[in-house]
Each structure stands twice: as structure tokens, then as C-alpha cells.
Amino acid sequence: MDAHRAQIALEVNGEEHQLDVDTRTTLLDLLREGLDLIGAKKGCDHGQCGSCTVLIDGRRANSCLALAVAHDGAEVTTIEGLAGEDGTLHPMQEAFLGHDAYQCGYCTPGQICSAVGMLAEVEAGWPSAVTSDASATASLDEAEVRERMSGNLCRCGAYMNIVPAIIEAGS
Amino acid sequence: MRPFAYERAADAAAAVAVVDGHGPDAAFLAGGTNLVDLMKLGVVTPDRLVDVTRLTSAEVEETAEGGIRIGAAVRNSDLAADPVVRERYPALSQALLSGASGQLRNLATVGGNLLQRTRCPYFQDVSKPCNKRRPESGCPAREGAHRELAVIGHSEHCVATHPSDMAVAMAALDAVVHVRGPAGEREIALVDLHRLPNDRPDRDTVLESPDLIVAVELAPLDFARRSRYRKVRDRASFAFGLVSLAAALDLADDGTVRDCRLAFGQLAHKPWRATRAEAALRGGPATDAAFGAAADAELAHAQPLRDNAFKVTLARNLLVRTLSDLRDEGAA
Numbered sequence: 001m002d003a004h005r006a007q008i009a010l011e012v013n014g015e016e017h018q019l020d021v022d023t024r025t026t027l028l029d030l031l032r033e034g035l036d037l038i039g040a041k042k043g044c045d046h047g048q049c050g051s052c053t054v055l056i057d058g059r060r061a062n063s064c065l066a067l068a069v070a071h072d073g074a075e076v077t078t079i080e081g082l083a084g085e086d087g088t089l090h091p092m093q094e095a096f097l098g099h100d101a102y103q104c105g106y107c108t109p110g111q112i113c114s115a116v117g118m119l120a121e122v123e124a125g126w127p128s129a130v131t132s133d134a135s136a137t138a139s140l141d142e143a144e145v146r147e148r149m150s151g152n153l154c155r156c157g158a159y160m161n162i163v164p165a166i167i168e169a170g171s
Numbered sequence: 172m173r174p175f176a177y178e179r180a181a182d183a184a185a186a187v188a189v190v191d192g193h194g195p196d197a198a199f200l201a202g203g204t205n206l207v208d209l210m211k212l213g214v215v216t217p218d219r220l221v222d223v224t225r226l227t228s229a230e231v232e233e234t235a236e237g238g239i240r241i242g243a244a245v246r247n248s249d250l251a252a253d254p255v256v257r258e259r260y261p262a263l264s265q266a267l268l269s270g271a272s273g274q275l276r277n278l279a280t281v282g283g284n285l286l287q288r289t290r291c292p293y294f295q296d297v298s299k300p301c302n303k304r305r306p307e308s309g310c311p312a313r314e315g316a317h318r319e320l321a322v323i324g325h326s327e328h329c330v331a332t333h334p335s336d337m338a339v340a341m342a343a344l345d346a347v348v349h350v351r352g353p354a355g356e357r358e359i360a361l362v363d364l365h366r367l368p369n370d371r372p373d374r375d376t377v378l379e380s381p382d383l384i385v386a387v388e389l390a391p392l393d394f395a396r397r398s399r400y401r402k403v404r405d406r407a408s409f410a411f412g413l414v415s416l417a418a419a420l421d422l423a424d425d426g427t428v429r430d431c432r433l434a435f436g437q438l439a440h441k442p443w444r445a446t447r448a449e450a451a452l453r454g455g456p457a458t459d460a461a462f463g464a465a466a467d468a469e470l471a472h473a474q475p476l477r478d479n480a481f482k483v484t485l486a487r488n489l490l491v492r493t494l495s496d497l498r499d500e501g502a503a
Contacts, residue, residue, distance in 0.1 A: 003176040023177040023220070026207070046208050047275055059248075059277045065207045066278065069177045070200060070222055118273055126252040129268040129408065150408035151272020 008072040012037065013081025021068050028052045028063035031078060039079035039109040043153075050152035053110040053117070054078045060117025062151075079109035082116065092116050092169045099165035103156035111152045115166045118148045122170065140170045173216040183226045183351050183385055190221055191353045191381035199223045199383060201244065201283035204275050209288060213297045214304060227282065227385045231255060237391035243282030243384045247337065248273070250281060260389060262398035262417045266340035269402045272409045282384040285338055285348070285364065288375065289331035289440075290411055292316055302328045303372040310372075313476065319413060322475040322482050324439040329372030330476060332437045333365055334411050339436035340400050341387060342444045343417035349386040350378065356385070365441030372440070394421035394430065397501060401493050402436070403485055412437040414485045420457070420497040428452045428461075431494075435486055438473075445469045448490065457498045459491055466490040 004024075010017045012035060021030060028045075031037045031054070043051035045064045052064040055077040063076075082090035092112050095101070102108045122140055130147040145163050154162065177200075180186035190197040198217035200206060201224050209215045228242025231253045239255060250256060251267035271279065293299045293312050300309035312320055312330050320330045338361065346361040364376050378384075398419035404410040415436035423429040431452050433445040448469040455461050466487040473483045 004174040006177055023175055024172045045211065047204055047272075050272065050274060053274055056277075060274050061277050062204070062274045065204050065275075067177075067200070067203055067207060067220075070203060070224070114274060117277075121248070121252075121273065124252070126248065127257065127264065127268065129265070147408050148273055151274045 006069045006072075008069055010068070010071070010073075011075045013077060019068070023067070023069050025068045026064055027054070027056070027066040027068045027071060027076065030068045031063065031076070037078050037080050040113075041106055041109060043107065043110075048153075049107070049110075050114055051107045051110040053114040053152065055113055055117050058117075058120065060114050077113070079113055082112065090116065092119075092166070095165040095169035096162070099161045099168070101158055101161040101165040102154075103158050107152060107154045107156075111149070111154065111162060114149060114152045115169065118166075119170050121148070140167055142167070145170075172210050172213075173218060175210075175217055176219045177222065178219070179222045180226060183223070183383055186221045186223050186226055187351055187353060187381050187383050189219075190383075193219050195380045197221060197380070199282075201280040202246070202278040203283075204271070204279045205283065205287040209295075212295055214288075214295060223282075223383060224280065227383070234388065238389045241281055241387045241389070243280060243386055245281045246277060247271070247279045247281070247284060248276040250337075251276065258396065259391075260340070260344055260395050260398060262395065262400040262419065263337065263340040263344065263389075265400035266336040266402075266415075266417060269400060269412075269415070270336040281337070281387055284335055285341075285361075285384060285387075286376065286378075287335060290334045291320060291331040294331060303331055303368075303375075306371075306373045316478075317476045318478045319411070319437070320476065320479060321439050322479055322486075323443065323470070323473045324367045324441070325474070326368045326370065326372070328370055329368035329440065331368065331372065331440055333375070333439070333441050334437065335442070336400065336402060336412065336415060336436060338365070339415055339434050339442045340398075340417040341389070342442035343398070343419065343432040343434035344389050344392060344395055345432070347388045347390075348384055349388065350382050351385050352379065352382045358388075361387070362442065362444045368440045375440075392419070392432070395419045395432070397497060398432070399493055399497055401489060403489060414438060414482050414489055416486070416489045416493050418490070418493045418497060420494055420501070422457055422498065422501055426457055428455055428457050433469075433490065435469075435490075438482065438486060445490075447472075452494075457494070459495055462491040462494045463487065 041051040043049035197219040402415035448465040451465040
């Protein structure tokens with residue numbers, strides 16, 4: 001057997017996949033090139049821009065720095081998997097549409113997946129760097145959203161609409 | 172990226188044995204947020220990765236002595252949110268939350284955070300000389316872009332800084348690192364884990380390649396319940412620090428300093444435990460003037476480069492402000 005390849009299982013958006021991958025393959029490249037799920041974007045490819053953000057076992061993560069082989073058995077949700085089976089958009093997708101929270105749209109799938117993961121973190125009671133009382137439950141105001149979403153860059157600068165969209169979806 | 176073999180060992184001892192047998196071209200893989208990045212850049216080129224994410228504890232456990240033992244595989248986000256950490260060692264939670272982004276903290280582990288490499292631009296650019304990446308090739312940073320680099324403890328061979336926030340809080344909190352090597356497990360004080368560059372900047376730490384960090388232990392420290400981590404950087408979030416400080420202050424009933432813990436980040440090749448400043452403060456008044464004098468005692472040994480002397484002033488101001496805040500909150 002080729003030592004530089006591996007067989008892995010992944011559940012992506014509810015669908016099981018058995019895959020044979022080069023060990024160097026990132027989760028991002030596997031999604032885009034292997035599974036034709038091109039929603040997650042390759043921006044910087046170094047974990048600095050957040051456009052590749054997906055949910056791995058329910059947690060938001062940069063898929064460009066995640067080796068696919070190291071996530072054997074994981075459940076992955078991409079932007080393509082957020083809507084309901086009948087096509088009903090996720091509330092976060094609706095909020096981005098309603099607030100016109102994008103210009104070119106390149107960062108949007110990462111923004112939305114990150115925001116969905118972030119709301120679960122708030123729900124779980126996780127503090128952020130701007131949560132004043134570390135023992136208190138954070139409320140989702142503008143400062144909290146800006147801090148918690150700082151791993152997602154928007155080069156169009158659509159933050160003015162992204163922030164209220166996330167606050168609305170989180171309320 | 173150089174092709175590599177990937178494996179998961181049965182347990183930590185087996186993982187250590189694999190890397191010990193294979194030699195320095197083998198590397199441990201944890202969250203991958205720094206290692207995979209450096210492999211893409213060609214800065215590190217292992218031909219075998221041993222995945223250790225499921226081989227060490229991912230739990231934060233209370234110890235019999237009243238401290239905590241943090242498994243090396245605990246994710247940075249889980250450690251920051253841990254209720255015991257937030258209550259007893261808030262500086263550690265704050266340090267973690269000031270580092271990286273939400274997505275990266277979900278991947279990055281405690282062991283990997285400690286062993287992350289410098290973000291010196293010359294280290295990360297394989298087209299440039301760098302004594303840390305390629306011994307005896309030279310250090311362009313001394314004359315080049317060094318605004319964010321070291322001001323204390325550096326050498327003619329290397330002016331890199333250690334980028335971690337978490338490690339700075341751990342240095343202040345007297346953390347002990349549990350390491351498994353080929354000969355078994357041993358303990359290393361966190362302040363002794365990372366090295367100063369001297370003439371071997373290629374060695375970040377005292378560890379050998381098969382040494383695996385399995386846990387970090389914090390002893391009980393009552394006054395750490397009011398500890399603080401403060402970080403100064405070029406943008407408000409998701410940026411490496413220019414200077415940071417982890418501080419804990421214990422005041423006696425008469426208002427003098429009974430005890431304190433201080434460590435600076437991003438000033439040096441390692442988390443900089445400010446032992447001279449601590450000694451200057453113990454038993455003395457908790458005044459802004461005394462805080463400033465303590466900072467001066469520590470920073471008298473700084474040797475800033477052409478473009479980073481501002482970091483010395485920043486470090487002094489950060490220490491005075493953070494201690495005065497801790498003092499005033501304690502009196503309120």
C-alpha cells in the first residue's frame with residue numbers, strides 16, 4: 001500500500017463518503033476538488049481569512065489547515081448543507097440576504113458557517129475577549145459579534161451589514 | 172508539500188517510540204494549525220506525521236492539591252471556556268481568548284500552542300536566510316523588518332519572539348509541563364521549556380524530537396483568581412501581540428504587595444517571567460511609582476533594535492496600568 005495515501009470515511013452534509021486520499025490533502029481541497037462542494041472558498045490557504053470555514057463535528061474550523069486524513073470519521077457541514085432538504089434556507093442565510101450582508105460574495109459561505117458555529121459557542125456559554133465579566137453569560141451585541149467573527153475577513157468591507165445580520169439571526 | 176506518511180499510534184508511548192526510531196524527519200501532529208501552515212510554506216518538511224490528538228488527555232482535571240491538570244490535547248477554545256479556569260486562573264482564559272480566531276482555537280491544542288514556531292517573517296520565507304530555519308545562514312531581521320521582534324534576551328544569531336499568549340499566562344502561573352520521552356515521563360517548569368536563542372536559535376525548546384508533551388499542571392494559587400492578561404497589538408482582534416502581560420497581585424491588609432506573578436509576552440524568544448520586577452515589588456508599596464520602578468528593574472536589560480524601542484516603553488506602561496487596575500479593583 002502507498003504510504004502516502006490513506007482510506008478515510010467522512011460524513012459530509014449527511015452523506016457518507018469512503019475516500020482514498022493523498023495524505024497531504026486538506027479538507028478544503030477534498031471538499032472542492034474531490035466532492036465538488038465549491039461553497040467553501042480558498043482565500044489565503046493559511047488560516048488567516050476564514051473563507052474556508054466549515055463545521056467539523058459541529059464546530060467551526062478552517063478547512064484549509066485541517067488535513068483530511070486527520071479527520072477520518074468526522075461529520076462535516078458546509079454551506080451547501082445548511083439549508084433544509086426542501087430548500088428552506090437556514091435562518092443565518094436568510095439574515096444575510098435580508099441585510100444585503102455581502103458585496104462580491106467570496107467570503108460569504110465562510111462568514112455564514114462561522115456565524116452558525118459562533119452562535120452555538122455563545123449558546124454554550126463560552127466567553128470572548130470582550131466579555132467583560134468572564135463568569136457572566138455573553139449577550140450578542142455589536143462588540144461581541146465583531147470580536148467573535150474576527151477570523152473572517154471581508155475585503156469588500158461589508159461588515160456594516162454582516163454584523164446586524166448575525167445579531168438578528170442570533171436573537 | 173513534501174509527501175509524508177501518516178499514522179496513529181496505539182498510545183503516547185508508542186508514538187514516542189515511532190518518532191524516536193524514525194529520527195528528526197518525523198513530527199507529531201496535533202491540531203495542525205501551525206504545522207500544516209509551515210509545511211505548505213516549505214519551512215518544515217517532515218516525511219512522517221504521527222497524529223497524537225487522540226493519544227493524550229483532552230480533559231481539564233482538578234488535582235488533589237487543588238490545582239488543575241490540563242491534557243495536551245485540550246483544544247484552546249475548551250480550555251478558555253472551562254469554568255474552573257475562568258474562576259481560578261482568569262488570566263489563562265483571557266490569554267487564550269486574545270489569541271488567534273474562534274475557528275483556529277477550535278482546532279489548536281495546548282501542546283501544539285506551546286510548540287508553535289515564531290512568526291518572524293524571515294523564518295516563514297524560505298527564500299531568505301534564517302539561523303532558526305537553516306543554521307548559520309544568517310539573520311536578516313537584525314537589519315531588516317524587526318519592528319515586532321525581540322527587545323530582550325536575543326542574540327546576534329536570532330531576534331525572533333515566541334508568539335504564544337497562552338504560554339505567557341502559564342509562565343506567570345508557575346505551570347509545570349509533563350513530557351513523555353523515550354526514557355519515560357518527566358516534568359519541566361514551563362519557564363524552562365523554551366530557550367533563549369544564544370548560538371542555537373534552531374532550538375526553540377529544551378525538548379528532543381521524540382519528546383511529547385502530555386499535560387500541563389497548574390498549582391493552586393489563591394490570588395490568581397484576580398489575575399489578568401492584557402495584550403497590545405496593531406489591530407483589535409486576530410493579530411499577534413506587540414507586547415502582552417500576564418499579572419496577578421496579592422495585597423496585604425496594609426495595602427503593600429504581599430506577592431505577585433508577572434510575565435511578558437512577545438518581548439523575547441520565550442515567555443518572559445519578570446522575576447526582577449516581582450522581587451522589586453514584594454513587600455513594597457502598591458503605588459504607580461513602585462510599579463514603574465519594578466518595570467524599570469526588569470527592562471533595564473532590554474537591548475532594543477533600530478525600530479522596536481517603542482516596545483520597551485509599551486511594556487513599562489502595560490505593567491503599570493495592569494497592576495494599578497488590579498490594585499484598584501481589589502480595593503473596591
